[in-house]
Amino acid sequence: MITGTTKNLGVMGWPIVHSLSPVLQNAALAQAGLDYVYLSLPVRPDHLSTAVAGLKALQFRGWNVTIPHKTTIMSLLDDVDEDARIIGAVNTVVNDSGRLSGYNTDVTGFVQALQHRSFLLDGCRAVLFGAGGAARAVIWGLLKSGAASVCIGVRNPDKASALETVFRPYGSIEILHWETESFQSALREADLLVNTTPLGMTPHTEAMPPVNWEQVPAHALIYDIIYTPAETRFLREARLRGHVTINGEEMLAGQGAAAFEKWTGVCPDTALMRRKLREALSQQD
The missing domain is CATH 3.40.50.720 (NAD(P)-binding Rossmann-like Domain)
Structure with a gap:
């Protein structure tokens, strides 16, 4: 249930209607019993700086970043971690009392799938x-x-x-x-x-x-x-x-799980996230 205490998360991109992140993240939030909601945030490229300021003003706890904003958003953040700096792209933003930090959790998602094997x-x-x-x-x-x-x-x-x-x-x-x-x-x-x-x-x-x-x-x-x-x-x-083969499902779910943990401090159910991803994809098929 969304109430006055519910914290906001989301994913920004343009276009964003194709994103399955809300499916994964909201399922994981519900499973963990956390009072958060995760939204799609359509942001035109020429509105990026305004959108970032708006999310900060609205006290969003954080958000994911996808095409075409992964590189351009970096100059609008207070901090960018080493992974994101070297890669040249941010896919996760954390808002700590108005200080915006950028991360790239794709690295974690890619590597963890290999480590699991x-x-x-x-x-x-x-x-x-x-x-x-x-x-x-x-x-x-x-x-x-x-x-x-x-x-x-x-x-x-x-x-x-x-x-x-x-x-x-x-x-x-x-x-x-x-x-x-x-x-x-x-x-x-x-x-x-x-x-x-x-x-x-x-x-x-x-x-x-x-x-x-x-x-x-x-x-x-x-x-x-x-x-x-x-x-x-x-x-x-x-x-x-x-x-032995691996597809991209684990990387997608893994990067989402790493972002989830940065926002909430809770390790989500990644198996649930992968299952919800596959269910959503099968419905598209």
Whole structure:
């Protein structure tokens, strides 16, 4: 029940009607018995500063941030933590008595899914497809966790070269065209293969990155950060070849759970959040 004591949370973006965060967060809040409500907050890009000031004035406890505001909101905050600063994007804001702090919990969501499977990140050799915004959280999560190397396969290495400048101080990173022999060599040594591109996402479910499965070691774990469909062609082909696979559901629920804990101080039921996510996605199908 919403009362005069109910605390406000939300997710801001433009557009925002597609967001499933309210489904996950409100289910977790109800399960935890917390007097909060989580709302969708449609904010046009040219209204961002006004919206941030308004949420602060309305004493929102915090909010998530999605496209197109993840980078532009950083200059409007009082503090930005190391993860968000290095990645160059904020997806969670916490309001502590008017002081706004920005975080990036995508890192936590990505890494926790691997930790839940007892995957050893320290010393692993990781290969990624894609160098867009989603890749930055994945790269930082790997390097921060001690990955021995991160090789990124892309269509246009020149366009992606800025990532090397950002992340090279923190570990071994290499950007290659994904059709070169050098990239195939990296595939042969991969412990972890991650798709951070939108290739294979609904409705284009037959698309996938150009992976030569004959080059991928049998022990390599295959991770696709896409969560719709639940099993992309990339993951299906990996599974049929005997690889352990992870889709993007755990990353999405995990980043939401990390934000939830920052706002409330309570660790939510992440299994419930994943279940509600899958139910919502199945209704969309």
